[in-house]
Amino acid sequence: METTKKQIEKQIDQTILMVERLLRMDSVPKSELLVFAQWLNRFSEHDQAEFFERQTARWVSELDSVIEEVTHDQILTLLAPVIDHLSERGRKKVVRKEMILSVTKRFLDNIQWKKALEHERYMTRFFGSIEDTLEVGYDLHVDAMLIDYEIIRMTDDALIVKLFKKLEASFIPLILIGPNDPAVRQACYALGTDDYWDETVGIDERKIRLKRLLRKLRTVSSSILVDELTGAFNRKYLQNAYRRRTSRLERDHQLFALAIFDLDHFKRINDLHGHPTGDLVLTELAALTKQALRQDDELIRFGGEEFMVLFSADDSNHATEMMEKVRARIERHTFPNGLKVTVSIGLTVIDDVMMDLEEMTSEADEALYQAKRNGRNQVIVYAMATVKEKVKAVIKIEKAILPSLSRIEIPIHPKYDFDLVADDQKTSGSIQLYVMPLEQLAASNFKRVDEWKQTRDKIIDVIAIADEESQLLGQALERGVTDYCLSPLDPHQVEEQIRQWVIRLP
Numbered sequence: 001m002e003t004t005k006k007q008i009e010k011q012i013d014q015t016i017l018m019v020e021r022l023l024r025m026d027s028v029p030k031s032e033l034l035v036f037a038q039w040l041n042r043f044s045e046h047d048q049a050e051f052f053e054r055q056t057a058r059w060v061s062e063l064d065s066v067i068e069e070v071t072h073d074q075i076l077t078l079l080a081p082v083i084d085h086l087s088e089r090g091r092k093k094v095v096r097k098e099m100i101l102s103v104t105k106r107f108l109d110n111i112q113w114k115k116a117l118e119h120e121r122y123m124t125r126f127f128g129s130i131e132d133t134l135e136v137g138y139d140l141h142v143d144a145m146l147i148d149y150e151i152i153r154m155t156d157d158a159l160i161v162k163l164f165k166k167l168e169a170s171f172i173p174l175i176l177i178g179p180n181d182p183a184v185r186q187a188c189y190a191l192g193t194d195d196y197w198d199e200t201v202g203i204d205e206r207k208i209r210l211k212r213l214l215r216k217l218r219t220v221s222s223s224i225l226v227d228e229l230t231g232a233f234n235r236k237y238l239q240n241a242y243r244r245r246t247s248r249l250e251r252d253h254q255l256f257a258l259a260i261f262d263l264d265h266f267k268r269i270n271d272l273h274g275h276p277t278g279d280l281v282l283t284e285l286a287a288l289t290k291q292a293l294r295q296d297d298e299l300i301r302f303g304g305e306e307f308m309v310l311f312s313a314d315d316s317n318h319a320t321e322m323m324e325k326v327r328a329r330i331e332r333h334t335f336p337n338g339l340k341v342t343v344s345i346g347l348t349v350i351d352d353v354m355m356d357l358e359e360m361t362s363e364a365d366e367a368l369y370q371a372k373r374n375g376r377n378q379v380i381v382y383a384m385a386t387v388k389e390k391v392k393a394v395i396k397i398e399k400a401i402l403p404s405l406s407r408i409e410i411p412i413h414p415k416y417d418f419d420l421v422a423d424d425q426k427t428s429g430s431i432q433l434y435v436m437p438l439e440q441l442a443a444s445n446f447k448r449v450d451e452w453k454q455t456r457d458k459i460i461d462v463i464a465i466a467d468e469e470s471q472l473l474g475q476a477l478e479r480g481v482t483d484y485c486l487s488p489l490d491p492h493q494v495e496e497q498i499r500q501w502v503i504r505l506p
Helices: 002-021 030-043 049-063 072-089 107-119 128-137 149-154 155-171 182-193 203-223 235-252 264-274 274-290 316-332 357-373 438-453 471-479 491-503
Strands: 027-029 067-073 098-105 122-127 142-146 174-177 194-197 256-265 298-303 305-313 341-351 380-381 391-397 416-422 431-437 457-464 485-486
Touching: 002 030, 002 072, 002 471, 027 030, 027 072, 027 316, 030 049, 030 067, 030 072, 030 256, 049 072, 067 072, 072 203, 098 107, 098 274, 098 416, 107 122, 107 203, 107 471, 122 128, 122 471, 128 155, 128 256, 142 203, 149 174, 149 182, 174 203, 182 194, 235 298, 235 305, 235 341, 256 264, 256 274, 256 316, 256 357, 264 274, 264 380, 274 298, 274 305, 274 316, 305 316, 316 341, 357 380, 431 438, 431 491, 438 457, 438 471, 457 471, 457 491, 471 485, 485 491
Parallel strands: 098 122, 098 142, 142 174, 174 194, 341 380, 391 416, 391 431, 431 457, 457 485
Antiparallel strands: 027 067, 256 305, 256 341, 298 305
């Protein structure tokens, strides 16, 4: 029985990876989707046979009229029931939705647009200014950004240039929304917008144009292997690089190591010195690391302030010596603004071609967190005895509504363990999410929200509970509230919002 449960969990994991890959593609060969349909049919041997057999039959029927390629919209239609089933069947394993960020002071005018996006399986986030977007939204994984022209008109040019450069460097589509005025439209395109929507562009056309831009983003992203900011390789490079290393291991018996490292207390650098300084630190860090590595070693920006190195090593001692050189070189260096920076490094050695990338990454990640727990600024090699102690995170829910949400299943996160508690409990953590009534958040002119925004050593997000989509709710979103839900609460909707928040944590 236990073996069957493990098989089902593994198949859910593998199916989610396949679904995420299909969702990122502009089109898919019909033959590939038929293979995926066969996979779903095999899945039915262990779990929900009737559902998966029905989906397989539906796919074969609907693809019968397709000649060669299946479009992205057709893929979405085919996958919708499968995604819903996986979310229900494996609640702790969630497909990440694309994030659409809007910068506007006209929240009430955008309610129907927000609902249309969420109906299309997008996540939405609203900010009231470019300043807040640069500060709070800097580290969000954003897939497209919409900005009201009125916001552009009221914002300092330097801030606009800073935001546009960041979007351009990340190939994030930018859409400006303004009046039906040829002069304004032309000015917006001159600024660098990818599209311009005036009041004549309805919701259905907006959805089509947004999908087109996102398809272009996926195409560009899949073809670029170098991180724009640091010059290191990016995660798309990783899979093939790992495969080349395992082929060499099989052919020449050349062992190699996988190391993961990140900057100690990097959030403090961003908070105290600003994100541009943080970017300079990351750029210099990558350059220093390359200088300490050999020509054949490969540096990959794994995400945020986290980097990975693939390099040949004779054994764990040799690998440790190599990474110790990197650590010491960074510690000795003086970064911009006179900053002194350290890194913690976790590594594992690959001596078997059957060791897959996901498993080895998990081992190096566990060793990294052991280095963090041991005091930081050190190198730790993964050992079977390593016990991963996750960082504590807290989800605080208003006491009166907690009973209705107490059965929420929170997704598994590689770095954090989550406590679900009433908002009046003293429990705290470095990551916090509050689910609270709008009236409480708005008290004393949003005093609590402003205090949370100023917190330096914690990430605090908020979901407001509102009776209606009102001007007050619009103010809350402008002030930094992450999202909202309406009374009477739908537990499934709140659960989905919490789950998406969890999987987006760094």
